[in-house]
Every structure is written in structure tokens, then in C-alpha cells.
Amino acid sequence: MGSSPASTSLEISPVCSECLVATYAEPEALLAAVRTLRAHGFKIYDVYTPCPVHGLDEAMGLHRSRLPWVTLAAGVLGLISAISFQFYAAVFDWSLNVGGKPDNSTLAFVPITFEITVLAAGLATAAAFLLRSGLFPGAPARLAGPRVTDDEFAVALRWRSSVFETGEARRLLHDSGAIDIRQAVMEL
């Protein structure tokens, strides 16, 4: 039937919407389902798994995360600020004769600079991850199914009346070996 061309990108709407959720016991089944669905032009909203499943990213056509850029930026920032602060304090602000050593004992500043760099990079990356993934203490857990964090794998389809009327989606899901298919209103 007239199905829209497969798009490699996923657009996520912030609003609540009605979804079609299918759960699988096997990651392979899930993987297959995802491939077929997307081949048939269905827009998969998201997939929920208890653990990372190899190949899913490709199947879903996900971009590589841009977190490392945060790491880099924060690291460089930490490095520059650490070395310049030490230089300022030891040379400009408070130049003292410490054991006859030169004010600018750059080599001696290296260890602290390194530590600050790592600290900044690590914390920034972790923070960016939480922010981007909307994880924070007390955030509501929107579950696709009661056991998706245990031993079930779920795929959620956005409601598309034109498609679902045909029941094609249900059929594909069923054929792909879903152990349960239901309509759910998910606050996604």
C-alpha cells in the first residue's frame, strides 16, 4: 500500500501521543521487527531494552553521539584555566623565593594541570549526558512495558491512522514474533 518512504532520521514530538507497543522476548526478533517496520516505512518512535543490543543503532539509523566534543571542550577549558591560574598565582600575584626555585616552575605545574583537565572533562561529559537524556533525580520513568528493564524488549510505533486502519502494522508486528501487541498512550 502507499507507504511513506523510509526516513533515516527520527523526529521526536515532545507531546503525549498514542502509540502501538509490541514486546519481544528475544533481541533478534526485535531487531528483525525494527528492520521490517522501517522497511515498510513505519516511523518507529523508540526501542526499549534491558541492555544494549548490538546492531540496533544501525537498524534505527542513529547518529553517533556528540558527547566526545563536550569532553574535548571541557578538557581544553580545564587545561587552560589550571595552567594560567597557577602561573598567575606563582609569578604575578605572589612571587616568593621558595627554595631558590624560579617563580615560573612550569614543570611543577603540570601534575595539577593534568588533574584539573581530567576532572573538568569527566564531569562535563557526565553532566551533558544527563541533560541530553533528560535524566535527573525524581524524573518519571516512562516505561514501554513492566519488564523492559528486566528481560523484555519493546518497540513503540507512533499512531498513524491511515496505516493502522489497515492493520498492516499489527500484522507485521505479529509476524515478527511479538509476544504482545497493545495500544498505549505513552507520555513520551
Place this chain on the structure above:
Amino acid sequence: MTSPLRATHADRRVRLPFRRWLDGDPSLAEITDDVARPLNAWPGRGWFMCFAAAFTALTVGAGCVSYEVATGIGVWGLNKTVGWAFDITNFVFWIGIGHAGTLISAILLLFRQRWRTSINRSAEAMTIFAVLCAALFPLIHMGRPWLAFFVIPYPNSRGPLWVNFRSPLLWDVFAINTYLTISLVFWYVGMIPDFATLRDRSGAGIKKTLYGIASLGWNGSLRTWSRYETLSTVLAALATPLVISVHSIVSMDFAVSILPGWHTTLFPPYFVAGAVYSGFGMVLTLLILTRSLMHLETYITIRHLEAMAKVTLLTGSIVGFSYATEFFTAWLNGTLYEQATFYYRATGPYAWCFWTMVACNAVAPQVLWLRRVRTSVAALFVLSILVNIGMWLERFVIIVTSLHRSYLPSTWVMYRPTIIEVGTLVGSFGLFFTCFLLFIRLLPMIAIWEIKADAGVEAHGELAGIDVPGDLARV
């Protein structure tokens, strides 16, 4: 790292021979149950006995420390010549212990050593607790811990009043704090999915609320997973140089000085190897205890122990080689003072410490060449204890024998520890084990999601080759 998961209940038996890092063949739900079981069940007698012992030790230590802080460092055995002894020995010892945790969780992650998954969580926990114990000693060894904030370069109204960025002790401050912070982040991030799992399997109640808060609303979304794995890799990549830098800096506390026996460029690699060595010793001790205590033989298999034994053998040999190198350089450089220091280290009043140290660290681990020893839980346990003793003595020997007889013979003295110092050491072990025992009751001591992810990986022929423990040489 991701890995395709093929563990179907149907064709499980077919793949049994490939399941090289798990004994038995638990389903995903079983894995969850096994790991979560101790968190719900009431602890057994064994746990309570251990906890009682640990907590008593902790109380003793707390008493000793309060007495010392109230009275003065004089209650220790230090004197005009020996300014550090038990305090800094314990500090370096605990920092060293911590390193195995980071090594297992970060470095082995980068090297895709799958066997780490069963033990990395508890190893990381061990790191945190060890670093806590370590950080305690610089604080109390000043005698007036309330002045510790002097080492922080904070803007102040006393005109320019900064700290000395040339001092290794200040490097320590930054290194230890960074290490503790990054380790904590790594540890916590690793637990988020497991918290979610626990949240969803526990009925409404305080537990669910707490796990709910801790899980930050994790719902297993694929997008989060994908970022999550990037984060893990980044943190691992950061923690790897960090762990090496930390112990290098700790070694510089000594290497930067002018004291014969301390002043040597060998120290950074020597200390890092020693740290990993002692760390693995402690991991062995802990896991051999807990796997039986918590009935986790399925997940922490004899092969895990054997792999760790190999790392121990490797690092132990490096340590032994360093001992030899120290003496060689002392002989080679021909400095009177240096030679005297090492002569007295081996023959002086503390010679017994030195030779015990050599026996425990350089000789004992060589038995691990034998597979029979590597695969005997009892032997490994005894050995791990020896490693702990030997590595504590190593720091004591380095610090005290170098200090008590340095340049001017008129200042040569003997150092004798007091009961207070011993009590403080005992207390630090108490703190460590108390924390660890609480950890295994309150938090998932095995990374559930990683086990699940890895449970089927050996099925992959192309991967199977990677997993022979021999690859450890690449660690």
C-alpha cells in the same frame, strides 16, 4: 560496548561450551533475580559476623583518631628524624588498593576484557572505599585537621595568599580528589540502569522510591543507551591515564625529595605496578569471600580468579624487578649516602620488614606460574593475604628505613609505633570492610545489564578468540 544477544531459552544448550565467563546458564530474568536476591533477603549469619568484626575495628580506629586529634600527634611514635611512618604508609597502601578497581572497570573495558563484567562493579566500589580510607590519613596526620582547608587555593582577604604549586603534597590533594570524583561518577553512572531494573521489580514502597530517585527516570530507551555507551567509553578513557597519574604523583611525594631511598626516578612506574599488584590482591581477597558469602559462584567463576591471578603474577614480577633495580642503581651511582641507605635497608634494624616484603611481593607470586595454584581458591586466598601484607610493608620500608638513617649520623634514631597508630590502621580496615559489607547488601554488586549484554557474546565465534585470558598480557 554493545554485543548482539542471542540467549534464547530454546537453543541454549547448543551454545553451552561457549559460555566461558558464566557457570550455569541463567536466563535474563534469572540473572536479575540472582543479583537482586541479596538486596531483598535478610542478611545471613556470615554477613552479620563479618559486619560485627568490621564495625568493631572501625570503632577502635575512631577512638584512636579522636584521641590523637584531641591530644596531638605526639601520641604516635614519630620523632625529630622520622616525620612520617604509619600514617603515610597507610595512605599509600590504600591509594594503591584503589587502583585495581579503576584498572578493572576502565582499562579492561578499553581492552574489551569481557571477564571484567562480573567483578567491575565491586572492584569500583572497592576503589571508592579504599580512596576514602586513604584520604583519611593526610587529614589526621597533620594533627589539626580543621586546618586542612589551607591547602585549597581559595580567594581570601589576606592579600595574596596562595598555596605552593611546587609541592608534591599539593599535587596529591588535586590528584586524590579528582580520582575520587571521577571514580564516583563512573561508579554511579554504571549503576543507573541497574537501579531502574531494581525499581521496576520492587513493589511500591520506600525501596521503589529510593531506587526511583537513584535511577533518574531511566527507561531503557535506545537513544539513552547509545549515548550511555559513549559516556562509558569516554569516562574509561579519562580514568585510564588518571589512575596512572594518581599513583605516579603519590610516588613523587618521595621521588621529589632529596632523601636517599626516596629520591629516584624509578618510583612512578614502580609505584603504579605495586598499586595494581596490591589492588588485585585485595580484589581477590574480597571476591573470594563474597562469592561464597553471597553465593555468586555462577558469576564470579574460578576463571575470573585465574585471570586476576595472572595480573597479580605480572605486576608482582614488575615489583620484584623494581626492588632489584633500586639496589642496582644505588650500587651504580656510587653515592655514599644512597649506598648506606640500601645497605641498612637490607641489614639494618628494619631488615626483617625488608625481607618479609621481598618474600611476599617478589617471591610468593611466582607460584602463580602453576595453573594448579591459579585455580585453587584456597591457595589464591592465602596468596592475596600475603600480597596485602607485603605491599603494606613495602611502603613502611620505603618510608621508615629511608628516614631513620639519612645524611647526618648524629640524627639517626629508631622509630617504634604506638598502640594508637596500630589502632588507627586497624580502624582503616574497619572502615573499608564496613563500607564494603554495606555495599553488597544495599547495591547490586554485579552489573546486571552488563552481564545480560555479555551473557551471549561468546556465542560469536569471531569474539570467542578474544576472550582467552592470555590476552591479559595486553592489559
Place this chain on the structure above:
Amino acid sequence: MSTELKFWKSVDELRTHSAEQAGAGRDCFAGQRATTGPPPAASRRDFLTLAGFSLAAAAMSACSRGRVQKAIPFLNKPEELTPGVPNWYASTCGGCSAGCSLLVKTRDGRPIKVEGNDESPLFGGGTCAVGQATVLSLYDDERLKRPLWRGSSASWEDVDQRIETHLAEAISARKRVVLLSRTILGPTTRHLIREWMARPGFEHVTYDPVSFTALREATRTSFGVDGLPHYRFARARTIVAIEADFLGTWLSPVEFTRDYAAGRRPENTTGMSRHIQFESGVSLTGSNADTRIAIAPSERALVALALYSRIARKHGMAGLPDVPEGFIDPRPLDAAADDLWRTRGESLVVCGADDVATQVIVHATNALLGGIGTTVDLDRPSLQRQGDDVAVARLIDDMERGSVDTLIVYGVNPAYDYPQSDRFIAAMRNVPLTVSCADRLDETAAQAHAVCPDHHFLEAWGDAEPVASFFSLAQPTIAPLFDTRAAQDSLLKWLGRAPDFYEYLRGYWRETLYPRQSRYATFDEFWDHSLHDGVCALPAGPAAERRFAGDVSAAAASIVRDHERSAGERHADRFEVHLYETVGQRDGAHANNPWLHELPDPVSKVTWGNYAAIAPAVASRLGISSGDVVALDAGTRRIEVPVHVQPGQSPRAISIAMGYGRRRAGRVGQGVGANAYPLVQVVAGMRRYAGTSVTVARTGRLEPLAATQTHHSMEGRTIVEQTTFAAWLAASSAGHGEHEPQEVPSLWAGRPAGAHAWGMAIDLNTCTGCSACVTACQAENNVPVVGRDEVRRGREMHWIRIDRYYTGSEDDPETLVQPMMCQHCNNAPCEPVCPVLATVHSSDGLNQQVYNRCIGTRYCENNCPYKVRRFNWFEYARNSRFDFNMNSALGSMTLNPDVAVRSRGVMEKCSLCVQRIQAGKLAAERDGRPVADGDIETACQQVCPAEAIVFGDLSDPNSRVSTLVRSQRRYRVLEELGTRPNVSYLTKVRNA
């Protein structure tokens, strides 16, 4: 603090006289009396004194933490007293019988430091450790605060009334009233006592705990001189000392050290004096000798005899035929005789033996060597140690017999230090009235009916004549702290005179001394100048022709007799006891002074207690090691002391220090060590301090000695550099061993030079190791006392220590000493390792320690190659665990307000007396001139009688320190490390 304070007695005189005494008078303070009591007559003065006290208190509280004390500002500032500016008063030391001249530093009305009076022709600016510590004895809480009658406190009126009535009866009944005193150095007091003895039945007996009766007797018989010879070491080019520790404890150590050091500088045109020591124990003097021969006490006489015999032969006389030979290796004797003869006229033999015959022989030797009139001055004899053993022994017999009606004990403590003290105590009970003038309830005072506490010498007027026609005055530097009274005032009172010794003193000087001088027109002028200078030397009488008139053959005969007798009882397991005084404790009078207990013995480095020094060979033979407590059994008398294995000790002798084991000295002193006086023999009334034969038995107890140094070899390292005089003449850089003085190349450009470059040079040749600098530093820099246990743990706090090393064989070692304090390295290893910059370098070369920044990581201590940093392991001030001077408000009065009292957990070390440097710079700035060389003296430099320590500005090429640093002998300890210390040392040069 005292509960009731007397106000100044002679207000009127004070008004009329010169600024010095007026200052002395006004610097007094009246503490609680002024605050609580009714307003006194002289209210302005009283107010000022109160203000003075409050300021002192404020100054102390400034040194302390958390204790706030109110300071009441001056309403009218007295012209002499400026808060924060010290006043100096000339005085005379009462520490021992030498009577050194002092300058006393008072701050805000309290003496805080004594220093030598450099205007004194005898003593110069130096003092000894005991002298330095006397200021602490002033603030001793254990001093009696008011008179006692039969053990309970009474008023002066009451006590005087009882004593006077008793004396009146005694006079009417023609009974004997005996004054038992120590040697009286003061001519005025001697005059007073002559007046005293004019009374019918009144007698005076002089008693010295450590007696010189033998030497005194020999001098009388040989030369007809009443007194001791005044030895002039500066004039001697060969010195032979037989058991005489003249640098440490013998007669006048400060003067002798000064003179001795003058002759020991190799740069002298006349060359360096040669010093040969025959002794049984290793004394400070012996450790400095060019040649030291260990002998048994019984061989001292033989050595003297052998020397005499050799000199006599060289002199062409018939040597003594029947002199026993071969008791020791004759070669050193021959060598000594040769040297003495070669430098005859400039040779000196001194002997500390306690029998007359030996001293006669020694006198004869000096006479043969032409030393009389040059090295042995008999025209101005020393007036010390006038004690008469026989008279004392007779007195005790009389007391036992009950023929003594009144006994007045002044300045001595025979109930402790007389060999048969128990006899003396028993005898005291037979005396109807016994009065003690002790400053504390000591062993004797405890037995007396009345105790009339004497002033501390810093509270009293007085004078001294240690050497004939050489006078030194003493004036009060503080109002009496307690309700005490000068002993002289007491005597005057009991004689029915006005109790006003000040007036009496002036009277005596007016009548007797003023006429002998021609410099000053009026007496007041003479008096004021003498009081200001503190010293005044008057022309001696006409030099008489002194020829030796002693009976050598008789003396020789008695010596040989003694020798044969003692040879009979010689036995392998019997040892000869050799009793000696230590530099710190001397005769035991200062037993309650913690500074002196903490002072390490210059040779053994042991603190807090005495010990039996035993030769290593003997120790191994008996299986004894240091710390084992042994029982020394002399038949009737027996004492138990720990053993100290002393290299160089005579295998036949066991040396034990007197002055320990006080039973009633005070909290600090009592029970420290064992009392060795009972081992003194009394032979025909004469006290013999050596030769008592004892057996040694182990008790099995262990009592580790509190030694500040436990390793005694240099381990083949060049730390103390030494060379021989011959080698030095050949190459003046001899002794530097493998490291010539060098600048280790630096990786960095040097830092810009400051206005000064403070530095120090220490001449190891003149430094004797007497340790006066250790106590001086303790007094100047508020260094806490930590006590025996802490010293055992290696935690003494001294900022300067004297390292002592032995070289050579264990039986006959050579001793080297080296003062060691912060070297103020230009590349200081302690500085870069401190995380909080608590120790940094000043622009003028000082390694500074910032106490309130220090957090106590102790890394600096670990990284200091000289190990001169000291950590405050506990709170040492105001801590009952360290119940020494700093734990009492009174004891804290010695604290130097210019130096912070360090608190717990803080590192400290030598600051090169930075407070003195600042004061010197301020003074120079005030006068608008640059700091001149010599303006600034560190405490250790100032106190050194040998002037071995020189401090100054290295950037000034003409300063003394710069010239010394340019010397070829100069080297720096561990300079190969590249620390570039600012403290230099000059190689030790010995005669081979």
C-alpha cells in the same frame, strides 16, 4: 604568682641616686598587692609598678592563645621604661662560685635574659649554660614565698624576734653561734661576716659542696698564699691537665674557655697551644685535648710525680729516684714533659686531684717550668672555693657533741651534699636553734627551726671579688617576687644593725674600695660608674717574689706510700669511683631548673639524670649495656644508677656525676638521677672525690638513658672536617677531604640579592662543645622543655644542638663536636615541599618559618638533610603533661615577648634570632645609618665564651663573617647536595 609582694624598701635612696639604680628600682612591680591591697604611700610609683606588671602580663598573653589579660596603659610613662624596649642592668652571676659579670635584659619590669658583660676583663661577654639558666630559677614556683618557723609560715617580725632573743641568750651565756656558709665572693659580705665574728662566741665556717681544700692547702704551704692560683690559660702554649675539667666545671670555666680558645686559633702568630689531658672519665676538657690519656684516679698523683721527675731532670736537678714507672705507657709522659720544657715560661700544669701532696708536686712542676707569675698568677689569687673540709668535719663533731647552740646555714645544703648527710642531719637535731637562709625548703632547710628565705641574686644588691682586686657589682633587676629578704639583711638585723645591705654595701665601697682608686674624684662618681659598668678592677698590691717553698720529697714519699697501699687492694672486679660535676647540674644547687636537666651532657649527650660511665671493654666483660641499672657497692654505701658505656673511659674507673638525686628540690628536680655524694670519702676530715673502691652488680632493672644522640660514628662521611696543625701549615685547605669548598652548578638563574645576606661562621677549633649556646637559645627563643620521656622518644626541641662524633678506637677515641642549627640554605630542600608556603626564603637569606600558616605535614622535617626542624608534637605551653616553666604563670615570666610561643602541630626551627636582626635593623634605621657589623648578635654567638660563632652580613666584604668565610679552613656541611647553606664551618685543627 606570688600571693603577697613586698614593696621596694629603700625608696628614698632610689630617689636620690643615678638612673641605673633608679631604673632598677622602678622596674619592680607589685602584682596583687597593688590591685587588692589598700593604696600604698607612694601611689604614683605603685601605679607604675602595677602598669609594668600588667604590660608584662599582656606581653605574655600576646604569646599565648585564647587567654585575654587586661593591660592598663601608662598614665605617666617613667623615663627609663618604654614598653617593648628592653633595659639592661649590670650584675654578677650567682650561678656558681665563679662570679661572672652579667648584663641583665629586663622587659617591662622583668628580667628575661642574662648575658655576659663584655666590659669584664676576665670573662668577656660569654657565660655558661648554668649562668643562662639562672634567670629561670628566679621564676621558680618552688621558692619559699615567706619565712617559716618550725615548718609553718610566719611573719619576719615573728621569726626575727625569736632568733634575736635566742642570740641574745646565746651571747650572754657565751654559747657558740656558727654561721655555715658557702664561699663568700663578695668583699662586702666578707666584711659583714668579719663583723659578725667579732661577737663573742660567733664563728664562721665555709663549706663548698665540691671542695678545693687540697689545692688551697698546697698553695698555702708551697707559696704562703691564702687562696687559689689564678691560672692564665691565655699565656700558656703547653697545657697539661690532670683530671681538671677547666673548660667545663673547674673553678672558672667561662674565663678559662675564653683564654684557652684565644690560644687555640691556628692563625695565631705564636702558633696553636698544645693541650694534653690525663683523666679517668671523658670530660668536656679531655674531649678537646690534642692528646688524651685515660688513667685511673689512683694514677693521677703518679702522673704528676712522673712529670715533675722528668722536668726536674731536664732542669738539671736530680729527678726523684723512687718514682714508680710503667703504670701507664711512658711515651705520652715523655712527650708531655718535652712540650712543657720546650715552652717553659709559657707552660701550665693544672690538676684537679683532691690530695695535698699531688697539688704540691704540681706547684713544684709549674715553679720549675717558670710558670709562677706568668701562667700561674699568685699576686691576684682566685678567691673562690675557700671552703675548709677539716673545719666542717669539726663543726659536725661539735654539733653531735651538742656544743653548738645556734647554726645559721647560708647558701649551702649539707643535708644533701655532705657525704655523711645523715650524720649532719642527726647532728642538726642537737642544735637548739638552726636557721636556714635557703631560697627553698631544701634538704637542710627542712630540718631547720627557722627558714629565712634569701633573695634570688637578680633581686638583691651585692658584689663579688672572684679574683683578688677584681670587683663586680650586683644590683636588683626586679622587686622581690616574694616576701623574701637578702641573707645579708637578715645577718644585719640579727646583729642589731639596720637591715639595709644596700647602704652597707655603699658604705664598704666608700671606706675600702674608693680610696684604692684614683680615677674618680667623688665617691658617687666612682659608684655610679662602677654600678653602670658592673665591673671595676683595682690595682693589686706590689708583686711579691713568689718562690716555691713546698716539701717535694715529703709529698713524693706520701704519694708513693699511697700508691703501694692502693696497689695492694687492686682487683679485677673492683673499680675506682670518679665523681665529677656535670656542665648542667654542677653541685646540684640548680636541681629544679628544667633547662639544665634538658641540656645534653656535652660528651655523653645524656639528659635528665646521671649514670655510671663504664669503659666499653669492661661493659662487654661484665655483659652490661647502656641503660642497665647497676648497684655500685662501696661497703657501707651503695647506690643504684643506670650504666652509660663511654668510649675513652678508663677501664679501672667508673665516673658518676654529683648533683643529682635531690630529695627536696621541687617538682622538676627531685628524684632525677641518684645522689652520688655518699660515695665521697672523708679521710681525716678531708673529702676525697675519687678513688673509692666499689664492686658492680647488675640489678636486672632497665632504665633507658634519655640521650639526644644515639649514633656516634660519622660513618666515613666528611661531616666534621679535621686536620693536623702540621698539615694545616703545609696546606691551609687541609682537611676538606674529597670535597673542596665549591658552588654546585645550579639549573636556574639566581634570585635577585636582597639588602643583606645574613650568614654565620662557626670555628670548630675554638668551639669546645660546652653547650652554653643551647641554653642561651632556649632562653632567647622560648624553646619548650619536653622532659625525660619525650627526649627518650627523640623529641627534644632545642633549636641548636651540639653533634658529637667519636673517631678512632673505642678505648681511645678522638672526639669531635659540631654545633648544628638551621643552615638557612639558599636552596632549602624544606621550602619547595611545603604545600602551604609555610616556610619560604626571605630576601636577606633567612629560611623563615611561618607558624600560623603551618599545618604540620612534616614534609619539611623529612626533607631537611640536617634534621634541624622541630615539631610541636603536643601543646607544650600551659599543659599539665609538661609541668615545667611554661606551665605556670610565674615560670612563663621568662618568656621572651619578642618570640611567639609555638602551639601544637607547628614546625619550628632556628630563625637566626630574627627578632634580634629586626631590632638591629630598626636601631640602625632610627639612627639613619646602615647596619654595622657587630650590631646584631645571635643568642648563641653572644653567649659563646670561646667566640666560636660569628654572625653577620655576607654581602658586606669587610664583615667578620665574610673574612671567616674567605678562610681556607671554611667548608659547609653536605654542600655537595647543592643546598648552598648560609652557615659555614671552619675545619678543626689539632696538634698531632
